[in-house]
Amino acid sequence: GAVVSQHPSWVICKSGTSVKIECRSLDFQATTMFWYRQFPKQSLMLMATSNEGSKATYEQGVEKDKFLINHASLTLSTLTVTSAHPEDSSFYICSARGGARGTDTQYFGPGTRLTVL
């Protein structure tokens, strides 16, 4: 149980284009999903918290107009990198919060490797 998928697993795009990444909780409902960015040989940096049916909460320094998050259902959140530039190249990971209240845990997706040319 507690499986989270991401699509696509990798994407290469031209500078200036937009890229959408999907995060799905496959066998549980997730009212909250999280988006992280991981640089090579570094830890995960939280970008934003996505709540179903409401606006995402962004961490300090993350441009909300550049990284659009939509959490339209209890099993799907999307991250759209708008007008991507080479510095946006990174590994983007989502997680979904699941489990009984009080012991809920984040379960992570496999990540999406974004390369902007």
Added chain:
Amino acid sequence: AQSVSQHNHHVILSEAASLELGCNYSYGGTVNLFWYVQYPGQHLQLLLKYFSGDPLVKGIKGFEAEFIKSKFSFNLRKPSVQWSDTAEYFCAVNAGGGGNKLTFGTGTQLKVEL
């Protein structure tokens, strides 16, 4: 703001050696504590977690961790490592109860040699 420190960035062990990875956090209130593992080319997987109760937590694959509140620590241990334990290990803290965001440590790269 809460922070998490993992002092060992790279650890190299021989098979059957014992493992202890340090994790310290800075937050004075109630915390939930996690260890995640990332095997090469794979996604983060939960090893174990602590919410309350017995401070010695057993996880998967023979791992355990001990929460020592007075030391703000949650060190990960395994009595005898295997080559397949080669991975990156992340300690994470969720302050203020469940559902809040996780703060991750910088990770420890463990290499187990045959």
